[in-house]
Amino acid sequence: MTSRSGDDFPFPYASTGDCYAIGIALPAVAMVVVGLRMYTRRTQRAALGADDWLIVGGLVSIIAMGICFIYGAATGAMGQPTPPPPDGLTDEEMLSYIDPGYEVLEKIQFPFQIFMMLAYAFIKMGIVAFYRRLFVVDKRSVFGIVTLVTQVVLVLWSLTFILLVIFPCGRHIWANWGATGDQLALCPVVFTSEYGLTGSDLILDVYIFLLPLPCVWKLHMTTQRKVMVSGILLLAAMAVAASIARLVVYVKAITLLTAGSDVDEKLVVTLGLYWSLLESGLALIAACLPTLSSLFFKKKGGKSLTMMLQSLRSVFSLRSSNRSVRSEDSQPIYLQRTFKVDVENGSSGQLAKPVETTGTGAAANAPYEVSRT
Structure with a gap:
């Protein structure tokens, strides 16, 4: 991360090296983790479920986001400051002028945000599907209905923001990577939708990661075991932390940009995309950790989370039937x-x-x- 003197933005920007690093390393780690998840399923002699396939969809989206970062760093569109505009431009000409590198960045940002929304949707829905796999025996139970409604909300949420990413300028899709004057005239909902996306994303993350805790703590088991199960399920809190950091960066960036402060818009956009990819990657890794816990505990000779939750599920089965x-x-x-x-x-x-x-x-x-x- 790098900072620039005389810049009003309080957070360090992502450098070209940072862009290469996250574009290569994070998708690679995600592929390894998902591969281990599939290997775990195979060792358990279990068929792949909806949660597994949704996580695979999230992995594909993260790989596409990583490719965007690699291309952006290679072309200089990401991680490099915006060069000053040509001398002698009038105020009207400045509104119609767009830096070639920033135009490339805007074109990269367009598919990146679509893949970002797909990654958010797939990973969140995969986590909820995993909860249903563990705890839902009777689909008419309260938890079964709540998780089903949650899945519907996630579908509608993701579709809404995908449409806002594609059509913030109405039918003028080209204006997404147009000059400042074009965006001000044709894209009135850009900043509003950014606020809505980052805020609602954080709320959904917190809600989803807290969702299974009532089921765990209502069970007749020792407090130590409840804490253990809850702790593994809450490992995804690191994704919530990334979501909070992303929200702070977005809010500060939008505030400074709308106030006309001295910030490099090209580097600000790059940093926002950087945190979006980091949040997606951490969420995917966290979503796989409960499944991968069986590999760790098996090597340590202990009882894996999957074995404990197998017993928990049998309790739910007994309660739902006489x-x-x-x-x-x-x-x-x-x-x-x-x-x-x-x-x-x-x-x-x-x-x-x-x-x-x-x-x-x-x-x-x-x-x-x-x-x-």
């Missing part, structure tokens, strides 16, 4: 095993440890014995 359950519909998609439920009068609901087995095939699918009142 009969023995043997259908795979009440089990996690990622670990489809046969559960044996014994109903005994007068006994308290307890979860027994899984039966130890060796080998593969039917022997590997050892039943879990569960009894309840």
Whole structure:
């Protein structure tokens, strides 16, 4: 990050090296993490679910965003200050003048923001789908209905802002990368939509990452285990932090630009896109961490999050039914095993440890014995 003397912008700008670094490193790390997620599913002998495919969609969008950054850095459109305009331009000519490098940046920003919205939508919906995979047994339950409504809201939210990205200037799409005068005349909703996007994005991030906690803390389990499960699910707080930083940068940039302060608009736009890519990458990584926890705990010899949540889901299954359950519909998609439920009068609901087995095939699918009142 670099700063410029005499510039009113309080935050350091992203340099050309920063643009190359985030455009290459973050998509590469995201590909490794998603690859490990798929490997984990395979080791669990589980079919890929909607949450997995949504995360793949987010990965593709992040890769496209990274390509935009690499191209922008290579052409000098990103990470380099705006050269001064030619001497002798009148005020009217200044409104119609556009720096060639800034014009390239605006053309890069147009597809970048579309991929950005797709990444936000895919990753957020993937996280909610993961919650449904873990906790929703009865689709008519409160949590099932809330998460379904959340998915609908996310679809409508993303479509709304994709349309605002494409048509802020109405039918004059070319004005998105036009001169200042053209944008002031034809694009009246640009700054308003930026405020709406950054604010609503942060609100949705906080809401989504807090969404499963009531389900966890209502379960009959030790406080230590509740804290452990909640902590893994809340690892995505780092994406919320990036979202907050992005909101601060956007608000400050828009305030200074509308006030006519001495800021380099080209570098300001680059920095805003930089934080957008960083937020998307961190959100995707955080969305994969609960699944990848099984690899870590397996190596450490402990009980993985997926195994704990398998037991949790069996509790939800028992609460939603007054009969023995043997259908795979009440089990996690990622670990489809046969559960044996014994109903005994007068006994308290307890979860027994899984039966130890060796080998593969039917022997590997050892039943879990569960009894309840």
